[in-house]
Amino acid sequence: MERQVGTDRVKRGMAEMQKGGVIMDVVNAEQAKIAEEAGAVAVMALERVPSDIRAAGGVARMADPSIVEEVQNAVSIPVMAKARIGHIVEARVLEALGVDYIDESEVLTPADEVFHLNKRDYTVPFVCGARNLGEASRRIGEGASMLRTKGEPGTGNIVEAVRHQRLMQAQVNKVVGMAEDELMTEAKNLGAPYEVLLDIKRNGRLPVVNFAAGGIATPADAALMMQLGSDGVFVGSGIFKSENPAKFAKAIVEATTHYEDFALIAELSKNLGPAMKGIEISSIEEKDRMQERGW
Amino acid sequence: MINIGVLALQGAVREHVKALQAPDVNVIVVKKVEQLDEIDGLVFPGGESTTMRRLINLYGFYEPLKKFAEKGNPIFGTCAGAILMATEIVGQTEPHLSIMDMTVERNAFGRQRESFEARLTMEGVGEDVEGVFIRAPIIETVGPGVKILSSYDGDIVAAQQGPFLACSFHPELTDDDRMHQYFVKIVREQQAIEA
Numbered sequence: 001m002e003r004q005v006g007t008d009r010v011k012r013g014m015a016e017m018q019k020g021g022v023i024m025d026v027v028n029a030e031q032a033k034i035a036e037e038a039g040a041v042a043v044m045a046l047e048r049v050p051s052d053i054r055a056a057g058g059v060a061r062m063a064d065p066s067i068v069e070e071v072q073n074a075v076s077i078p079v080m081a082k083a084r085i086g087h088i089v090e091a092r093v094l095e096a097l098g099v100d101y102i103d104e105s106e107v108l109t110p111a112d113e114v115f116h117l118n119k120r121d122y123t124v125p126f127v128c129g130a131r132n133l134g135e136a137s138r139r140i141g142e143g144a145s146m147l148r149t150k151g152e153p154g155t156g157n158i159v160e161a162v163r164h165q166r167l168m169q170a171q172v173n174k175v176v177g178m179a180e181d182e183l184m185t186e187a188k189n190l191g192a193p194y195e196v197l198l199d200i201k202r203n204g205r206l207p208v209v210n211f212a213a214g215g216i217a218t219p220a221d222a223a224l225m226m227q228l229g230s231d232g233v234f235v236g237s238g239i240f241k242s243e244n245p246a247k248f249a250k251a252i253v254e255a256t257t258h259y260e261d262f263a264l265i266a267e268l269s270k271n272l273g274p275a276m277k278g279i280e281i282s283s284i285e286e287k288d289r290m291q292e293r294g295w
Numbered sequence: 296m297i298n299i300g301v302l303a304l305q306g307a308v309r310e311h312v313k314a315l316q317a318p319d320v321n322v323i324v325v326k327k328v329e330q331l332d333e334i335d336g337l338v339f340p341g342g343e344s345t346t347m348r349r350l351i352n353l354y355g356f357y358e359p360l361k362k363f364a365e366k367g368n369p370i371f372g373t374c375a376g377a378i379l380m381a382t383e384i385v386g387q388t389e390p391h392l393s394i395m396d397m398t399v400e401r402n403a404f405g406r407q408r409e410s411f412e413a414r415l416t417m418e419g420v421g422e423d424v425e426g427v428f429i430r431a432p433i434i435e436t437v438g439p440g441v442k443i444l445s446s447y448d449g450d451i452v453a454a455q456q457g458p459f460l461a462c463s464f465h466p467e468l469t470d471d472d473r474m475h476q477y478f479v480k481i482v483r484e485q486q487a488i489e490a
Binding site for chain 1: 303304305306307308310326341342343345346349350353374375401402405406407408409410411412413427428429430448465468469
């Protein structure tokens with residue numbers, strides 16, 4: 001009986017197991033343990049959280065492998081890490097380190113401004129950001145096993161993630177409602193592979209899970225994204241930029257599980273201390289918006 | 296009509312709901328403790344066992360789930376679900392719900408890159424059962440009352456103890472619903488005994 005690794009089912013299935021959960025950005029073992037203790041389903045090992053990347057400027061790259069290993073050794077939940085868009089070697093290095101999922105991420109400075117990674121080449125599964133169904137379908141076409149909204153990372157402002165999730169849902173619903181003979185033109189208009197749209201049309205949904213990411217700063221933000229149909233949430237700067245990370249992390253996890261229990265979310269939101277300050281999107285110049293990265 | 300619940304604190308719930316479909320089965324997504332009174336059998340889905348355990352404690356599911364099992368109600372755990380059911384977990388001082396007499400080892404095949412698919416032979420279920428193993432545990436040893444249903448490469452990957460069924464892979468991720476229908480049969484038989 002032969003053992004097959006890296007199949008679509010194994011890669012996409014891994015993301016299915018994360019549904020209803022929260023994936024947290026961490027920069028060291030201590031934060032990773034706080035995240036696991038709070039009930040995170042996975043952690044994203046980084047050198048700096050997005051708001052610090054934004055503040056620092058310059059080129060943002062894959063984390064130092066020693067940070068990734070430190071986090072891997074600290075927790076038993078899955079560990080993800082970010083590679084630059086199109087950076088084949090960073091992705092291979094992370095795969096060699098044994099990370100459980102790679103985020104080909106616009107939070108880092110892109111290494112290639114034309115091509116994304118051919119994610120089918122790898123045994124390790126990938127998550128990619130998408131603002132609309134065209135981007136989402138291209139990433140799926142390249143072999144992404146999980147999607148997330150791009151939002152606007154490191155801002156603590158939910159508005160972009162909401163925009164991306166709303167648009168994605170509307171576009172998926174449109175495709176599902178279309179006749180099959182209309183799909184090729186829709187594929188052309190969206191810049192989407194036809195086969196991916198056909199799959200969506202026939203199954204009534206995206207073939208991979210779609211999490212919310214980029215700007216989630218409070219338990220209510222996390223619950224909002226679940227209400228809008230997200231399969232789970234990524235929280236980057238929100239948790240460890242707050243005053244009481246352990247309490248904040250637990251509150252986000254609970255709000256994500258029980259996103260329809262508003263009395264509970266009210267309780268969770270009490271006395272959390274100030275959330276991260278946040279940035280108004282219009283104050284960021286277009287060239288500095290991370291969501292514009294990726295093609 | 297029988298009512299089967301899927302514990303929906305975190306993980307792959309929708310897939311189990313689909314795989315359990317049968318003309319005489321009503322599937323209930325269980326998010327609140329009170330719902331345990333409405334069901335004849337329960338599925339613990341795949342997901343992250345540490346996360347699920349924290350949510351079990353947080354929402355007061357721990358004692359009610361233990362009682363549900365003590366009454367002999369059938370339970371089926373896949374992957375993380377099997378870990379929740381074990382009496383012993385390698386490397387951990389405490390088990391979770393301690394429902395089924397077996398020792399499990401978490402992430403026994405390695406990390407995600409070692410996750411795999413293979414065909415299995417399973418007693419009472421059939422040949423060529425599709426096994427999707429994702430950061431999967433193995434059942435290291437089982438107690439005297441536990442029947443081994445399937446092994447892969449010398450490791451136990453499915454077992455049954457009376458009304459309790461556990462497997463280390465994810466039948467819910469395939470179109471092969473034989474394992475779920477085997478569990479539905481266990482629930483039906485249990486109902487017949489009680490009647």
